Amino acid sequence: MTISYNWLSEYLPVSVDPERLSRILTSIGLEVESMSPYESIRGGLKGLVIGKVVACERHPNADKLSLTKVEIGAENPLSIVCGAPNVAVGQTVVVAPVGTTIYPFNGDPLTMKLAKIRGEESQGMICAEDEIGLGPDHGGILVLPDNLKAGTPASQHFPVYTDIIYEIGLTPNRMDAMSHMGVARDVCAYLTHHDKKELQLRPVSVNSFKAQDQSLPIQVELLDTEGCQRYSGVSITGITVAESPEWLKNRLLSIGLRPINNIVDITNFVLHETGQPLHAFDASALQGGKIIVQQVKQDTPFVTLDGKERKLDATDIMICDAVNPVCIAGVFGGLGSGVTNETQNVFLESAWFHPSRIRKTSFRHGLRTDAATRFEKGVDVSQTLYALKRAALLIKELAGGTISSDIVDVYPNQEEKKQVAIKYHYLKKLSGKSYHPDTIKKILEALGFEVIKDSIDELRLAVPYHKPDISLPADIVEEILRIDGLDNVEIPQAITITPSVENDVDGKLKEKIAQYLAGSGFREILTNSITNSAYYTEEQLAGTVKMLNNLSAELNILRPSMMETAMEVISYNHNRKNDQLRLFEFGKTYSTTGIGNYREQMHCCIYLSGLYSEGSWRTEAQPADLFALKGVLARLSASLGLNALKLQETNLPGLQPGFEVYAGKEKIGTIGQISKAKMIQFDIKLPVFMVDLDWATVVTLAGSKKLVFRELPRQIAVERDLAMLVNRSVAYGTIEAAIRKTNLPKLAGYRLFDLFESDKLGADKKSVAINFSFLDEEKTMTDKEIDALMQKLIQSLEKETGAEIRKS
Incomplete structure (x- = not known):
């Protein structure tokens, strides 16, 4: 989540230093992963000055170069060699003196140095638009109005928007903080508690909203009430779709969004301000003057804004007019109803859509939008009207529109606020700190909770709509601890614990093997259990578990073997000249024989590649081979009480040669050299050797063995x-x-x-x-x-x- 300091500060009643704000955000659970300055023009035009060209003549040693004298307000004018064809006496220009760093529109920064060009000294550069990051034009030097004074910093003529940008690592449950107002609400609660001041969020007022006429009423019909709990909308006529003003473009650019036009930019702005997604329809494209929220038939074709035709699912929530679908609700708009440069009338939508259905639709169609990301986590159902009015007023202000209908607000089954009760002794037990009841109430009220009942030992609360994740007393404890600060919980003098009496053979053996291998120079790896089906044959894929909602085409199945994900790691290291690899991994593979019949199997895998031991002045280097890996396996097995291993050569997928490993009569795994076909598949040149142990069998056998200790023999062998x-x-x-x-x-x-x-x-x-x-x-x-x-x-x-x- 990206947060702008300037933008956030608009909703805070007091000014907070950026460094302190960073500490506050991390303290309240909104961990600041990075804090960096932002400039609308890279480099902020620092060091660049306005200059006047007072002399210009042809370079004696070059036909396309000019010798100029440029006045920049210093004692003497600068001598600058210029290659622009349009340079002339009397021009007002932008100059980069020696020592100034320029930041081109495309390319790396460049620091000006005193130079000799074809035998003539140059004390800087007269700049083109693209050379200082103002735009892409490189047709010649930038010529400015004559009324500018020489020596004036260029940043005074070209205002540079500066800001501080925070990258916040949000946990999945913090939908309430996926907006600037949501973050500001938490900051106000923190300041109220710690600074002992009654500070409240300062939302922008929408009290001036009112319908100016009724020339474009749109009727709304809600047929899918499970998928759409609330639908609000308003019509705006007479708009002019154009470029957004600088302040709006700066707001969006600072958080990494590309401005498109004033209507789309306003909906994006309100989304990141309030957390409520909006959608603007071209009202002229809505047939029958009607909006219907419903489901459509399975595999109905629909063309989205990106021009692609998609087959709709019967569970998708669809926004339709009187004839056709016009938008995949909460996910993506339709091509025929989107706002264009010719749009004059819009219908603005603000709604609440069912989180899980939006998520399924988003993944099903491969459309991961900002709106879908918020709807799938649960937006504030009480916020639809505020966001709608806020956007409508901005459209009226920036696009010259007229509000041409009353707000349509269809909310058939109004949701009651959830109630959660918390006992004071439970709060103390879970948090480890005693809180005064008044402190608890003030913290919770600052976060938007409503106290319904306050008894001597219990507090009953109504949970605000913007916190859909709150449902348990433990959640309330977390909210209090966030605002008060975990650092303020005192460390007790003594901690009483009950030791575990479980006989965790599996865990102990994993720890034992990991310590042995790490002590032998092996490094543990952890690879993704979701992998690419392209790695496997059709025969192998027959029993694989396929992802229903895969994040990408390359991650679409649960791995049927451990080899391929480890080969990715080995290939990555080999490509970076890290050839001597000793690796091990504990991980699971997955298979199925049909719907409802799934199996997961734990493995312990060991890999060798490159040199097994480096050479020295006394010994030669020893390359890794199958015998070295067999020795590792033998010592490892002996430490578990599994002696006298037997190897039986057989055909194994991906291994050539490959051997089954037996401990007594029990097969415990496989060992072998990765086949040439697999090596080619992952572009690996050095041989790779692998042991794959069936962990469940190893645990069963090792758990049945008892280690017997006896004194050393007195006789000599x-x-x-x-x-x-x-x-x-x-x-x-x-x-x-x-x-x-x-x-x-x-x-x-x-x-x-x-x-x-x-x-x-x-x-x-x-x-x-x-x-x-x-x-x-x-x-x-x-x-x-x-x-x-x-x-x-x-x-x-x-x-x-x-x-x-x-x-x-």
Whole structure:
């Protein structure tokens, strides 16, 4: 939300310093994200002066340049080399002396320096319109009226509108602050409470409003009373559509709105002033002199102001004349009924439309307008008449119109104010502070609440219409704390809490894994669970959950896998030369087998890319590969009590090669290298390796494991090495399975320490060397016992893998 300091100050009864106002806004929950100066002309024309050209002659070394002398009120005139074809003696011009920074209409700022141009000294520049940001014209230097005095600052001839602009981070529930008057109301409440003065909002009076004739009555018929609770309107004739005055254009430009014409600008101005959206119809386009608020048939075609034809939904709230739809209520106008430069008569609309229906319509048609944004949060139903009168009076003043009908105000089911009761002890319990009842009432009354009942222990309040989010006692506590200030709640000497006794295995394991991976140099990422369907095949999309009201074409499904959103992050980093990536993420994927049958699955994913370890003077750099990632997975699993992992190669989407990971008989996830097709899809050059763990299975298995601690063994382990020849097609997992099959209780561990392949070993053969470690915790093992154990291992390996034991 963008707020103008000058504009806001018009509604405040006292002047507030901009810095203090920034602190106040943040204190009352309207966090100021930025505070910056605004100038209608970039740079504010600072340093630019009015000059008189007292001499002008052709440059001796250039046909298209002139040597000029320009008087700027100093002791000596400036010598300036000018390239404009229209420069002449006697002209009054704008001069940028040395040291002045100019801000072109298009382009970067430029600071004037003493220069030599074709051998002649130039002490500044005579400026064109576009060179100082006044407009786009670059046909020649800007020539001013002769009555201007040399040396006068240019900003005195070209008034510069200055302001201070606040960017406020509004929370979704603060619809009441989506206008300058709404923000001013909160500021007045703060000042009343803290400065101990009775200060009230100063809205612009509309008491002068009255119908001047009845030449253009428009009848209003409300058929969709659920979609439109209140509809107000008035006719204005004899208007002249033209450019808005400077003050109105400055107001809109300061908050980032582009002026269009006086009628449209007035509706935008009142919207940002009051928070009430308005719409102006060309009255000559309304057939039958009638406005009907209703629903139309499904898929009725309708052309909106942007020239696009849209198919209407049966639930859209439509503004129609006696024959056709003319506007999508609260969202966007129709092409045939909009105000044009030829419009002479308008019908001005101010209404309340149902929030959820406006939101659905806005997203359905992809029309995210300022009006829809406000209607979908719930506008003040009591404000329609004030906003209508305010806009009508401005149109009369700025467009020369005549108010040609009484106000039509159709409000069949008047809404009663919500009532909320709050007990004083509840306020103390929730806020942590004791408030005097009079203080509470003054704060709430300053915010627009009405005290209905005031008893010794309870306060019953009528909630103002401009606060549709207030419905609970806790909401009232929040309002009081906002205005009083959270900083004013004293910190107690002691806090009493009841410790949680829940056995949160899931949370503990997440914390354990996150700490382990972070300690190993990995960084946690958090990617969007809404992603682009273009990443996936038709087969994958068959079971995806599609967004009904997607924010954009690129974010239209809930992700069916974790890979693609992580690849976006990896691609982003690689494109910025951040190649060495160790990443992990906890996140969910989503799938469906039909309406009402949805499934979400938690994952823990790990990614490696680039170098796994950097080189040094002692060691070489080690690139990330599948074995490095498998080692990370093995250590991680061991810390959870999941030992003896098995990998089984299989075809997996996006992985090549890809392996299923088993802990015992349970599949716990997948591991592999991202396929070339996926790498091309995300324009990634370096290999990427991924582990995807099914978190629910990991939690179940790890939660059933009990860590057992025992004292260190007193005996020393004995080691033996064994080298064997096997076929190249034999995977190391097959060798591990043969070793585990022996089930030797005194086998403390084993590890692969050498792998050698050569044609000298035989066709399609490889040499595998494994180190075995044996331990008997009760006594020292003899060579005979160790030989017997080794023989059992050899027999198993020969039988299961076809191994040939190497003797030398």
